[in-house]
Amino acid sequence: MTVRIAIIGGTGVYDPSILDEVRQKRLETPFGPVWVKIGNYREREVAFVARHGEDHSVPPHLVNYRANIWGLKQLGVKSILATAAVGSLNPEMKPCQLVFVDQFLDFTKSRPQTFIEKGVVHLDMTDPYCPELRATLARAARELGLEHHTAGTYVCTEGPRFETPAEIRMFRQLGGDIVGMTSVPEVVLAREAGICYATIAMVTNFAAGISPNRLSHQEVVEVMAENTANLRRLVMRAIEL
Ligand code: HPA
Numbered sequence: 001m002t003v004r005i006a007i008i009g010g011t012g013v014y015d016p017s018i019l020d021e022v023r024q025k026r027l028e029t030p031f032g033p034v035w036v037k038i039g040n041y042r043e044r045e046v047a048f049v050a051r052h053g054e055d056h057s058v059p060p061h062l063v064n065y066r067a068n069i070w071g072l073k074q075l076g077v078k079s080i081l082a083t084a085a086v087g088s089l090n091p092e093m094k095p096c097q098l099v100f101v102d103q104f105l106d107f108t109k110s111r112p113q114t115f116i117e118k119g120v121v122h123l124d125m126t127d128p129y130c131p132e133l134r135a136t137l138a139r140a141a142r143e144l145g146l147e148h149h150t151a152g153t154y155v156c157t158e159g160p161r162f163e164t165p166a167e168i169r170m171f172r173q174l175g176g177d178i179v180g181m182t183s184v185p186e187v188v189l190a191r192e193a194g195i196c197y198a199t200i201a202m203v204t205n206f207a208a209g210i211s212p213n214r215l216s217h218q219e220v221v222e223v224m225a226e227n228t229a230n231l232r233r234l235v236m237r238a239i240e241l
Contacts, residue, residue, distance in 0.1 A: 003038060003075040005239055006047040008068065008082040010182060011056065012202075012224025016048035018236050027071035032064055034071035041239055047075055051082075051182060059160040060181035066112055069189040079133055079196045081235055082186060085220050086154065086178040087207035089168055093177055096227055098141060098234070099152040099201040100134045102127075105176055106184045109158045113185040115192050128187050133198035133238075140237035146230055152177040154201060156184035165209025179207050200234065202227055 007016065016022055019039025027034045037048040049068050052058045072080065086099070093099055134150065141148040155171045157163055159181035163171070171179060183199050190197035204223035205211055213219075 003045045003047045004078045005044060006049065006072045006075070006077045006080045007235060008080055008186070009048060009050050010083045011052065011085040012221055012228060013050075013083045013231060015050075015054070016046070018232055019046055019048065027074060029067045029070040029074065031067040031070060034064070034067045036071060036075070038075075041236070044239065046239065047072060047077060051186075061108075061110060061159055063182065065185050065189055066115060069186065069193050069195070070115070073193040073195060077195055079130070080190055080198070081133070081137075081238060082183075082197065082199050083231055083235075084154075084180050084182055084199050084201045085204045085224050086180040086201040087162075087205050087211075087215070088178050088203045089155070089172045089207050089210065090152070090177040093149055093152060093203050095203050095205055095223060096147070097203050098146060098148040099154075099178055099203065100137045100141075100148065100150055101129050101154045101178070101183065101199040101201055102134065102151040103153040104128060104183055104187065105153060105155045105171065105174060107155060107157050107171075108184050111185050113188055115189065123188075123191055125188075125191070128191060130196035130198050133196050136238050136241050137198060137200060137234065140234055140241055144230075144233055144237055146234060152201065154183045154199065155179040157181055162215045163208050168207045168209050178203065200231065202231060
């Protein structure tokens with residue numbers, strides 16, 4: 001069987017608990033090794049990569065995005081469902097709600113963003129996130145009665161610090177809805193690799209200056225933990241559809 005579907009688990013999603021007969025594989029790529037778990041779900045082989053490592057030890061600006069996507073491409077993966085914890089800048093997008101991201105604004109600073117080392121290639125980014133996968137996710141969320149938004153603009157910051165309230169006000173004026181630290185370059189590299197990619201963003205908090213509290217990584221992890229079961233149900237249903 002070939003692996004066609006992969007899950008990239010973000011903060012709070014570290015183990016492929018929906019899969020049976022999981023085996024661990026080390027893949028060699030030109031960008032370094034990647035550990036992937038491969039298991040079965042309903043007669044399908046599904047790969048799982050923990051973006052920050054299984055012990056959440058790799059911060060967003062040091063994730064080896066190129067190795068992760070290259071490794072999944074080598075396996076034959078055609079579709080990636082990536083989870084991401086995000087803060088919200090949009091009063092309509094509330095904690096514990098899901099956003100099926102359709103656009104990004106890139107504010108990263110130090111990350112390799114391409115596999116292409118020779119020649120001039122300008123990749124179209126009209127639909128950076130796969131419209132078909134997003135439609136499948138929306139259908140699955142509707143069927144499961146999960147609160148969700150079918151589109152949203154993800155502002156990707158460099159991190160690992162959270163944003164200032166002034167940055168958040170600027171991002172809002174620019175049209176951002178949610179803010180996180182990982183979707184770029186992951187989505188860009190997946191597009192270069194010709195893999196259909198969707199981000200399932202889980203709002204864990206209102207962003208800095210909107211939230212009445214100071215932000216903490218602990219708060220993000222706690223909200224993700226409360227919602228892991230819903231994320232799992234969504235991913236399972238989306239794979240079935
Ligand atoms: N900012 C950046 N990344 C995040 C946030 C945030 O408020 N919440 C979860 N990930």
